[in-house]
Amino acid sequence: MSKTDTIPSFGAMLRYALGDAVSTDAGDDFLAMCAEDIVFQFPYAPVGTVTKLHGKDAIADYLPKVGALIAFESMGTPIVHSSKDGETFILEFSCKASGANTGARYDQNYISVVKVQGGQIVHYRDYWNPLILLEAVGGIEPLTSNFQEFIND
Secondary structure (H helix, E strand, O other): OOOOOEEOOHHHHHHHHHHHHOOHHHOOOHHHHEEEEEEEEOOOOOOOOOOEEEOHHHHHHHHHHHHHHEEEEEEEOOEEEEOOOOOEEEEEEEEEEEEOOOOOEOOEEEEEEEEEEOOEEEEEEEEOOHHHHHHHHOOOHHHHHOOHHHOOO
């Protein structure tokens, strides 16, 4: 794949980026790639919004709510940097999307630090531009009112 190719889903992008580091039984299913006790962090999330998710169940509850706010179209082909420990991967990738309620573009660039152990993702830190998110969803209110049970600040 070239840098200009697109990938249809987040799970497919992770499968491409992480390859055999995650269990092949998971296919392109993101949740199937995750350990039960995964920690997923958003270090650049706006103050008062979701900054961390604990466990696969929390992520499973969170994803449909994000899907209601952001209409994802495609993921860009990732650039992958593997660490010497063989468990940590730094991914550079982008997505094309729009705000589901606003129509504003959510074309985002990401840097993600992913730790894999025993064929499962155990830790994921997702770095992105919060200004692009706020524009796409129409401000902070949709991120606080729709995600109250996940906010841990």
